[in-house]
Structure formats: C-alpha cells, structure tokens
Amino acid sequence: MITALTLAPVVAAVLMLALPEARARAVALVGALVSLALAVWMLVQFDITAAGLQFSEKVAWIPALGVDYFVGLDGTNALVLLLSALLAPLAVAASWQHTDRPRTYFALLSLLFTGLFGTFTALNFFHWFLYWELVLVPSFFLIKLFGKGGERHSAALNFVLFTVLGSVAMLIGFLFLHQQTGTFDFIKLAEKGVPVSPLIFCAILAGLWVKVPLAPLHIWQAPAYAAAPTPVAMLLTGVMSKMGVYGFLRIIVPIFPEQLKQHAGTLMAFALLTILWGAFVALRQTDLKRLLAFSSLNHVAYCVLGVGALGITADGLKVDAHALARQGVILQLFAHGLAAAGLFYLVGLLEERTGLRGRNDFGGLSAVTPRFAAVFFILTFCSLGLPFMAGFAAEFLIFSGTFAVAPGVTVAATLGLLATAVFLLTMLQRVFTGPVNEQNKSMPDLTRNEILILTPIIILVFWAGIYPATWLEFSQKLTQLIP
C-alpha cells in the first residue's frame, strides 16, 4: 500500500515520457491524486488505538548489506505523509499553466513527490537515505532550469552542496551504527540503544541540521526559496523543511535518547537562535518570498525547540510536558506546511500577475482583490498563531510543553513570536491597505481554479485550529508509548 503510494508518481513520470507533451500535466495530476487517495484511505483506516507500526511492508532487499525494504506508518509520520500527499496535487495544479518544457518539468516534479513520500515512510536507513538524496536531484534541476532570476544557479548549487555535505556526515554516522549493531533498521536501532561517541552523534545531527535548517547552516535557504518556481517553493517550504524535523523525531529521539538528554540544552539554544534570527532578519526583508523564507525558518525552529524539550526530564511535573511537546511538534509540521505553502502560492500569484514581489510594490490590494486579500489574511493569521487556526493550536502545545521543562528559553522564544507578528502585520499593511498603487489597479482577483487549490488548505487550517483532536489522535498512542 505504502509502496504503491510512493511509486505512483514515478509511474506517472515514466508515462509522461511516452505520452505527448501536452498530456504531461494531466498525468502528473493523476499520479499525485492516486497518492493522495491512498494516503487518505490509510489515514481513515489507521487504528489510533493500536501501538506500533501499521501498513508495514518488509522484504529482504540486499542481504549482503543487511538492507531490508521496510516501510510503515505510525503516529510520527502519518500527518506529514498526509501533508505531502495533499500538497503534491496542489503543486501540480498550481503549475497548470506551466508551458516551458512541460514534460521535463512535470516529470521532475513527480520524481520529487516520490522522494518525499519515500523519505517519510522508509524505516530502513538505506532506502530512507536513498529517498533523502533523491529529493535533491529534481529540486536542483527544478530550481536551476525553471527558477526565476539570475541568482537561481548559485542558489541551486548552494542548496545541493549544503545538503549533500550534511548527508555525507550522516552517512558515516550510520555506517558506524551498522558496524556496532549490524542493522540499518530504525526500529531495531532504537531498541538496541547503542552507545556512540559524540562525534558520531554530531555527524548524524549535521545532516538533519542542514535540512531543517537551523542557524548557522540555514544560509542556503532564503535564496533557494526565492529562486524556486512557485509550486516548487510550496513543496520546499511545505514539505522539504519538514524532512529535517521528521528526521529528529524518527532518528534522534528514539535512537539517541541519552545523547539528546545530554545535549538538549545546546539544541534548544540553537533552536532559539534560529527562531530569533529568522524573525529579526525577516523584519528587514522587502522581498516577499525572502520574507516568507525567513518566516519559515523561524516557524520550523519551534519544532526543534519542542524536540529539545523531549530531552529534558519532566519528572514530577503536573503536566506531561513530553507528550505536549511531541504532539505540538507533529501538529506544527502539519500546520506550518499548510500555511507556508499557501502563502508561497499566493505570493507566486502576485508575482505572476504583476511581475513584482517587493513588500512595498503594492498597496490597497484589499480593495482591488477582496477574495485574494481574505485568503492571504487567513493564512497570515494562521502563521501568526491566531486562536482557532492550526498555527495557534500547534504552537500553544509546543510552548506548554517547553515551558514546563525550560521556562527561560520559552520566554525568550516568545520574543520571536512578537517579531513574527510585527513583520507579518507590516506585510499585510503594506500590501493590502493604504492607497491603491496605480499600476496594480486592474489586478484580477482569484479565479475559480485558484480558489479550488486554496480551499483544502483553508479548510484544514481551520479544522486543525478548532478541533485539533482529529489530528492529534494519530500521535496520541505514540506519546503514551515512549517514556
């Protein structure tokens, strides 16, 4: 089942090469929709009362290397899988008007989907790493071939070099783990609890660090997000930035509990640094895409803050801080993915219509394009963490968790929230209020197709905000299981 979900886009990509160029987009959409349908079906069938893996598949693959093909679904990856399966068809739909070499474009996009689905479901290091790296190839080419601006070449190269160097470190770390334990299996590794040297821990951490990204290894991020074509930027911010945090939850927390305990303080400090760095740098950005990139940096770092909290003992507290933090992190992945992807899409639409994306290039758009403005406001407020929206529920959970164990850091992190509010509200004010800019007077409002793309995002944003229980249920059992 999971295999089918992962491979559907690849099959679509191969079909695309055989079919006429004009059909490429439709084939890509069908592939992505098949994946989405399977993901939804699995989540509906998901037994929230059962502990452990579901829908797992395990086949011996390369016995010489101790590699099994092993995939499965549990509370940790259920929501991110849904998120990526949801954003996949939306990204295809968002690029419906794409006319430049469509066959290449949609094939690369489909390949990217497979990489993402694979990363989130693989439970054996070997093919997890394979997918993890596979994601890079289409992203690199999508940014380089189809991106905007002269900066795209260096942005794509930096993006790949940073990530690959991180992965290289991680690869050595896992080769060491295998030598010690004889397995690449994430689940088995977690059970064995190997003692490792700090260097190895750092090596594995480095790979995730770059991917999240955490300061100071985030400098590839803003140029890449800004240069990527809009649908790719949606996936980069919506899903790819989640790969790193997911790696923390899947690898660092279960396999290195001791090391996490030792270094939780440092990790939280770096998360805090990233939160503040992202927020305060975003204050100074005038390019909307770069602004959103730094906002994304800031929001994803909250997740790492939550992960850090899992490493601090919470004995004797009245609240189950770990459960709160863990569920918060998982929900934040989902919530931020939706809101950030939506916002990037909207800024992309602005750029497409006017050719501009500076914060100060617009003005009074709420009068010109009321529907556009409404959606933009909703998603921005979700990012801000306004109650009854997904962002609020998630960040509230994370902060309740971290506050219980590390009040100082949490208070400092709320400074980031404040700065977020300032730059997001400034953005709204500059773009949507004030006098209407002459050249944008005739900007068309959202079309029906665009609304269709945004509807699922809006619904889920409210659903996860008003009744987060539906989504939290998936990870409930998980938090009870692991002390």
Place this chain on the structure above:
Amino acid sequence: MDYQQLLLALLPDLLVVIALFIALGVDYSRLRGSALAKRYQVACQISAAGLIAGLAVLLLQIAGTMPLMKSTADGQLVLNTGTLTLKALLYAMGLGVLPLAKRDPITPQVSEYFALLLLATLGMGFVVTSRNLLGAFVALELVSLSLYAMTVLNQAKRASAEAALKYLTFGAVSSGFLLFGLSYLYGATGKLDLTQMTGLQHSPMLVLAYLLIFVGLGFKLALAPFHLWAPDVYQNAPTPVAGWIGSGSKIAAAALLLALLQPVFDAPKLKAALIPALAALAVLSMVVGNLGALRQTNLKRLLAYSAIANAGYLLVGVVAFSAAGNASVIFYIVVYSLASLGAFGVVAVLTDKLGREAEISDFNGCWNTSPGLAVAFLVFLLSMAGIPPLAGFLGKFYLFFAAIEAVPEAATWVDGFYWLVAFALIMSVVSLYYYLRVLKAFLVVPADNGAAIAPSKIGWATGITLCSLALAVMALGLWPEPFLGLLKN
C-alpha cells in the same frame, strides 16, 4: 590433465579466436579492394558472431548445464560462478564496443582493428579467470599490448601517436615493475598458484613484492601517481578504444589486484604494512582525479581524471581486506565500467562528424537535438557521481560500508577507516561539481549558434548497446542482489 575437459572449459575463448581468424582471413582475401564501409560491416559482424557464440557458451557454463572442471592443477584457470560471470560480462561489454568501433572508419586496417579488440577481450577474460602469477601476467600483457596498438590506429592524427608512445613506454616500465613484484612474490613463497599461497609471513621481501605490484597495477588502474598517461590516452585514442581502456581493462586489473592480495588476508602483519601504501594511493588518486577534473574543458580528458578519482574510491574497498570489501570492489568497478563505457559510447556517437576532440561546450544544446542520448548520458554521469537510485550510489555505499565494517574494534576516527571514508565522501561531493558542469552543457545551455552537435544515424546496434548499458546501471542500483549473488563465489 583431461584435455577434453580443458577444451570444454576454453570453448568460449576458442570460438572468439576462430572468429578472429575468420575476420582477418575474409578481410584479406574476399574483401580486398572493397569499400571501407563494407569491410567494417563484415569484420564487425564476424567479431560479433564470435563474441555472441562465446558468450552463449559462457552462460551455459555459469548455469551449470555443462560439466566443467573447477580449476587446473596449477591455478592457471579457476572457473566458478564468480570468475565466469566477470568473464561473461567482459565479453558482453566487448560486444558493445564493436558497433561503436564500426561507426567511425578511422583506419584502413579494418580487420586488425577488430582482431585487436577481440584479443584485448580474450586477455581480459583470462586475467579474471586466472589465479596463476604467470598466466595472469601474460594475459594482462595481451590486454595491454592490444590496447597500445589500438591507441595509435588513427594514423592521420599526430596526437594519437604521441599518446600511444607515452602509453607504451609508461606501460612497458610498469609491466616491468609488476613482473619484478611477481617474481619476488614467487621467490618468497615458491609458488605460482595464488590459491595455494597460504600462511604468508611478514618479510621485507614480501612488502617490497607487493609495493612493486602496486606500482604495476596502479598504472593499469590509473592510480595517482602512476596516472600520467591517462589524460592523453583517453583524449587522443579513438573514442571506442578509450571506452574499452576505461572499462574492460579496469575490471581486469581490479580483479587481478584482488586475486594477488588474497594471500595477504590471513597475514595480519603484512596487511598492516600494506594498508598505509594503499590508503596513500587512494587519497592521492582522489585528490589528483577530482581536482584535476575540475579544470578540464575537454570531455574525454575530464573522463580520464574521473577515472583516476574512481580508482581512488576503489582502493577504499581494497584496504578493507574482507570478503565484503572484495565484493564491493568488484561491484563498484563493474558499475563504474558500465557507466564509463556508456559515456564514451555517447561521446563516440555524438562526435563522429566533429573531426576533432570534443570540448564540453561542443555538447551545448544536445538535449534539443538528441534527447535520448542526452538522457542516457545523464544516467551514466549521475551513476559515476553516485546519485541514487543509480548503481554508482550503491557501489560507493558498499565500498564505504565494507571499509567501516572492516575494523569493528575501532573506537575512534583514527583506528578505523573513518577518515578515509570521510575523505572519499567529501571528494565525491567535489566531483558533483564537474559532473554537473558537463550535464549542464548537455541539458541546459543552448547551442552557441543555434546548431547543436548532432549524431549521424545512431543505428540499432549502437542504440541497443547504449540502452542496455543504461538499463544495467539502473537495474544494478535497484536490485543488485542477483549479481552480488553470482559474484559471491
């Protein structure tokens, strides 16, 4: 000795030799004075028929349907699934070189060209199946001499003659070193049969023997600092020949290196003495290859430096001195060779009409005129760069895996091969840069004056060759188990 058995065991080689003589005979007698194209056509067909027949017999031998002796008494021939698979693979790859050689009539000595190709292939087949010092050496010389001669086939080209002379002089010296090393090995052990050399004791003479062997084989593998011939030869040899130098001969040399090192496995002190030398060669090759490739503008020259770098990676698996290490080395060199032959094949097809050695910028806009070739090239180069899910990735992974596993008691970075693996990994990131630069020319940059390089007719034989090479590279990456299983023997 049972001669009937021997005949049966050598049947594939005999078939190829027969085809070789027929090709020569027909070309000299019936086709005297015929058009060049016709002579190429016939020579290619006869050679192909010989290789196909040989390959068919080899497959029967591997499948076990032919009663086969396991080995001769003196280790001249060791026939098991592993060695036979390699031999079959070399025959199949040799078969792939034929249509490439046929495309470009560089020389009027048609049948010699194909005869030399067949001789090189035969030699490679013997190198991988022989475990006797003399037998393997003679076979390796057969390969080398054929390759020297083929390098200079295009007599209209001065650079070609220069490269061949360089290749020959360097090669002769290195063969001397190798033979010297082998004689020391024989002197120290009193045996020629590698399978019988057991219980080696650490002695200065043995260390010297192996160091000399490393020099000799280092030349064949293009390991730095014995690589100086490679860029010139790769650039100036006829492209199909360069492809054969860069693939088949590498497999043969790597297999021979492993066979020669086999007796060291249970001699810990000797092993400890040899590891620093091998590691130094590995590091040096990776540095020279990868940094050298960065500034090349000629595509074949770049591939030469990439070959040097890949030989360096290969040694990372060799220093493991373990069964997994050996398997990884063979797997890697096979995968590399398939990709390398494929890359040279694409270059050969595209530069037929060019009349000079191709610069990277000559391939600008290739994506628009010949998308199929561009995609095939993408597969080959990404595999060399180690991008998943292609076989190159698995190959590198396996090498590094074996190196790390080899020293289980290592607690620090210095004890085990962590530093070596880390270095190799960083170097493979560096290599991404130049591989992507080449791919950029193929796939992204538009042609300078609107006229991109275009192949003459590709032809079905070349098409099938390139397709099957690309498919093999993909298949070995996704499902290597059957192949690894065959090699295990």
